[in-house]
Amino acid sequence: MVESAVRTSADWLRYITSLPGVPGQEDAVARELMKAFGTVADKVERDRMGSVYGWIHGVGKAPRPRALLAAHMDKIGFLVRAIEPGGYLRVTEVGGFDSRTLPGKEVMIHSRPPMVAVFATRPPHLQKKGEADRPIQLEDLYLDTGRGEGEVRRKVPVGTMVTLRQSPVQLLGDRLAAPGMDDRAGVVVLLRTLELLRSKRPSWDVVAVATVEEEFGVVCLGARTAAENLCPDLGIAIDVSHGDMPGARDGDTVPLGSGPALSIGGNIHPAILEALKASAKALSMPYRVEPCPTGSGTDAMDIQISSSGVPTAVVGIPCRYMHTGVETVEPRDVDRCAYLLAHYLSELSLEWRSVEVLK
Amino acid sequence: MSANGAPKFREDILEAISNAPGVSGGEEAIRNLLAEYARDKVDSLEVDPMGSLVARIDPTPARRKAGGRNGGRRGPHVMLCAHMDEVGIMVTAVEKEGRLRFRRVGGIDPRILPGQVFRVGAGGLRGVVGALPPHLTPRNERDRVTPADDLYLDIGARSREEAEERVPVGTYAVFDTTYEAWGTTRKGKAFDDRAGCAVLASLIQRRPPVPVTAVWSVQEEVGLRGATAAARRVQPDVAIVLEGTASGEAPGAPPDEQSPFMGKGPALTVHDRTLMVHARLLSRIEETAKRHKVPTQWKRPGVGGTDAGRIAISGAGVPSAVVSVVCRYIHAPAAYLDVRDAQRTVTLIWHTLETLRKEWP
Numbered sequence: 001m002v003e004s005a006v007r008t009s010a011d012w013l014r015y016i017t018s019l020p021g022v023p024g025q026e027d028a029v030a031r032e033l034m035k036a037f038g039t040v041a042d043k044v045e046r047d048r049m050g051s052v053y054g055w056i057h058g059v060g061k062a063p064r065p066r067a068l069l070a071a072h073m074d075k076i077g078f079l080v081r082a083i084e085p086g087g088y089l090r091v092t093e094v095g096g097f098d099s100r101t102l103p104g105k106e107v108m109i110h111s112r113p114p115m116v117a118v119f120a121t122r123p124p125h126l127q128k129k130g131e132a133d134r135p136i137q138l139e140d141l142y143l144d145t146g147r148g149e150g151e152v153r154r155k156v157p158v159g160t161m162v163t164l165r166q167s168p169v170q171l172l173g174d175r176l177a178a179p180g181m182d183d184r185a186g187v188v189v190l191l192r193t194l195e196l197l198r199s200k201r202p203s204w205d206v207v208a209v210a211t212v213e214e215e216f217g218v219v220c221l222g223a224r225t226a227a228e229n230l231c232p233d234l235g236i237a238i239d240v241s242h243g244d245m246p247g248a249r250d251g252d253t254v255p256l257g258s259g260p261a262l263s264i265g266g267n268i269h270p271a272i273l274e275a276l277k278a279s280a281k282a283l284s285m286p287y288r289v290e291p292c293p294t295g296s297g298t299d300a301m302d303i304q305i306s307s308s309g310v311p312t313a314v315v316g317i318p319c320r321y322m323h324t325g326v327e328t329v330e331p332r333d334v335d336r337c338a339y340l341l342a343h344y345l346s347e348l349s350l351e352w353r354s355v356e357v358l359k
Numbered sequence: 360m361s362a363n364g365a366p367k368f369r370e371d372i373l374e375a376i377s378n379a380p381g382v383s384g385g386e387e388a389i390r391n392l393l394a395e396y397a398r399d400k401v402d403s404l405e406v407d408p409m410g411s412l413v414a415r416i417d418p419t420p421a422r423r424k425a426g427g428r429n430g431g432r433r434g435p436h437v438m439l440c441a442h443m444d445e446v447g448i449m450v451t452a453v454e455k456e457g458r459l460r461f462r463r464v465g466g467i468d469p470r471i472l473p474g475q476v477f478r479v480g481a482g483g484l485r486g487v488v489g490a491l492p493p494h495l496t497p498r499n500e501r502d503r504v505t506p507a508d509d510l511y512l513d514i515g516a517r518s519r520e521e522a523e524e525r526v527p528v529g530t531y532a533v534f535d536t537t538y539e540a541w542g543t544t545r546k547g548k549a550f551d552d553r554a555g556c557a558v559l560a561s562l563i564q565r566r567p568p569v570p571v572t573a574v575w576s577v578q579e580e581v582g583l584r585g586a587t588a589a590a591r592r593v594q595p596d597v598a599i600v601l602e603g604t605a606s607g608e609a610p611g612a613p614p615d616e617q618s619p620f621m622g623k624g625p626a627l628t629v630h631d632r633t634l635m636v637h638a639r640l641l642s643r644i645e646e647t648a649k650r651h652k653v654p655t656q657w658k659r660p661g662v663g664g665t666d667a668g669r670i671a672i673s674g675a676g677v678p679s680a681v682v683s684v685v686c687r688y689i690h691a692p693a694a695y696l697d698v699r700d701a702q703r704t705v706t707l708i709w710h711t712l713e714t715l716r717k718e719w720p
Contacts, residue, residue: 084610084611085610086608086610088609088610096493096494097493098473098490098491098492098493098496098501099501100470100473100490100501100504100505101473101474101490102474103468103470103471103691104471104475104688104691104692104693105474105475105692106536106692106693115541116539116541116546118546118688118691118692118693118695120609120687120688121468121470121471121688121691122468122609123466123468123605123688123689123690123691124466124467124468124690125466125605125662125663125689125690126605126607126616126659126662127468132468132469132470132504133504134504135470135501135502135503135504136470142609142610144687144688144695146541146542146544146546146621146687146695147541147542147544166476169476169485169487169535170485171485171486171487171513171514171515172484172514172515172516172517172521172525173515173516173517173521174515175515177476177485177487242492242494242495245489245491245492245495246458246489246511247491247495248491248495249495252495253495257517297494320489320513321474321487321489321490321491321492322492322494323492323493323494324473324474324490324492325474325476326474326475326476326487326488326489326490328487328513328515
């Protein structure tokens with residue numbers, strides 16, 4: 001790993017998205033993130049649930065208030081569910097795919113040693129009439145490793161993690177497509193933000209947390225437990241926002257390259273939103289306001305209701321084709337999110353609290 | 360795997376031509392590579408009017424000098440044919456936002472397209488086929504296959520102008536798959552029919568026992584077109600088409616639908632949708648396989664079709680057969696084959712040529 005000083009956001013994105021780590025199996029990515037955070041943070045630690053913390057100590061007088069930044073390090077994937085005669089593998093998903101984006105895709109089975117496999121397809125020559133008119137459900141899909149049944153049974157226990165195998169695709173305009181931009185792009189924002197805060201120290205303490213198990217669905221486990229550990233005075237989740245795509249309604253997406261998407265709604269404390277907007281204006285940075293009428297669907301949902309309540313906000317990175325193998329972001333947007341957060345946090349007054357004492 | 364007296368299968372050729380792009384009608388890159396592998400080994404090499412690569416190679420240079428169309432020929436003039444083209448897509452329109460609309464070339468199941476990565480044009484620019492995230496997809500929509508005509512390619516362009524400059528309408532794109540090897544398994548795109556192309560290129564690395572015209576044909580996937588014209592030009596006495604054919608293996612499939620199997624030897628065709636294989640030629644191939652202990656299996660009858668269907672009815676008729684390397688997941692981004700099957704196919708064809716020299720018909 002080279003020094004972060006020479007790493008651009010695009011470099012970080014290529015690297016961090018390449019690390020495996022489905023919900024509950026984040027050890028490998030966490031180890032690498034400990035190293036990465038180590039290059040930019042004052043202190044790095046890992047909590048009992050597996051989330052990685054990178055600290056920047058504020059310059060205000062202790063005891064200082066504390067800001068929590070959260071981005072989840074898990075990415076959606078699969079677990080091996082069964083091994084069929086012939087050595088074919090059935091899988092179950094962890095995190096939500098549209099099974100219609102899976103046939104024909106290559107995957108990596110994270111056994112020891114890892115194995116390449118493909119989601120098998122039946123060639124048109126052998127299909128029955130009308131077969132191609134019906135989508136293949138996940139339970140009917142299977143993986144073929146091109147290896148013998150004996151070897152597969154020996155090396156691939158049920159429960160083995162499986163991830164889409166797609167190296168980052170460089171598109172025009174600097175854009176990058178890869179599985180796991182959700183939310184490794186957010187993790188890159190954390191790294192870039194810490195890097196900026198090191199040279200422009202805030203008065204608050206800032207803890208950037210790469211959280212576990214956001215995609216599991218029941219609860220944003222890593223965010224919830226980190227917030228309980230840290231009792232932050234404010235929390236900001238950094239996650240991907242749906243980018244502009246055909247078929248999506250206006251209002252559901254933000255254009256790629258349009259800067260941070262700042263959520264608005266019940267999950268968002270209005271004062272933080274206003275301050276983020278003010279920071280964007282001060283930086284002459286474009287941004288969008290993204291309506292989240294029923295919740296943001298991010299770590300901020302659980303941070304907000306942790307301990308006795310935490311004021312939260314969500315900074316979104318525009319991302320096309322979420323939960324497919326070609327999640328697409330523009331590194332410039334990642335940079336902007338980091339600059340925005342660094343500006344906001346370094347401007348944050350030591351006295352700011354969300355609690356209003358009315359009498 | 361021992362070549363058993365036959366030329367060695369050249370895996371390096373398979374790797375190079377599997378990775379290179381060559382959608383039906385745009386086979387130049389494959390043709391250029393194959394021409395290089397053939398140039399020093401053959402007596403003549405030409406590109407026919409449709410773009411097929413035609414190489415003539417006689418048993419010995421001396422015999423060729425002795426005169427005659429096939430140079431003092433001994434044995435029948437055999438056409439060996441494999442098609443260079445692969446299934447892919449062609450960009451048909453550039454939209455205002457810089458997205459590319461495309462049509463399929465050859466038989467591609469529309470269900471494998473969403474979320475797929477393509478290499479666009481000769482420069483290998485990347486493009487992704489967008490798919491709406493599950494979060495934004497209405498429930499009932501997920502029960503429906505998105506028609507290929509509703510899909511688009513995103514190359515990251517911000518405007519129509521930017522996209523048009525990089526990707527003119529008519530540009531071909533291929534699956535973005537890289538050749539890999541583990542055990543005896545090989546993974547790559549376009550094994551239908553780069554497997555056959557590589558088998559053929561391996562065979563002509565040595566002077567054959569009979570006069571051979573090697574044809575790497577174009578446009579098989581859009582109606583067996585290149586071989587139709589090439590057969591008229593070559594006018595062979597016998598033709599053998601070398602293919603990458605589909606395995607039927609799948610968990611839970613009925614036994615009769617599983618065959619042929621990857622790794623169990625060359626698949627021999629009895630008949631398919633385009634051809635009744637010439638019975639005597641087929642027996643000859645079977646006997647040769649037995650004599651040289653090359654395992655073979657039967658391709659599932661009645662499905663698919665190959666260039667042999669057109670060659671067989673060319674001119675006054677050409678006794679024709681099809682011998683295939685069995686591949687899993689042809690016409691999909693990543694196919695598998697067993698490299699032992701490729702060598703066995705080279706071996707089987709080589710020894711078949713030897714028996715044809717001794718006696719035919």
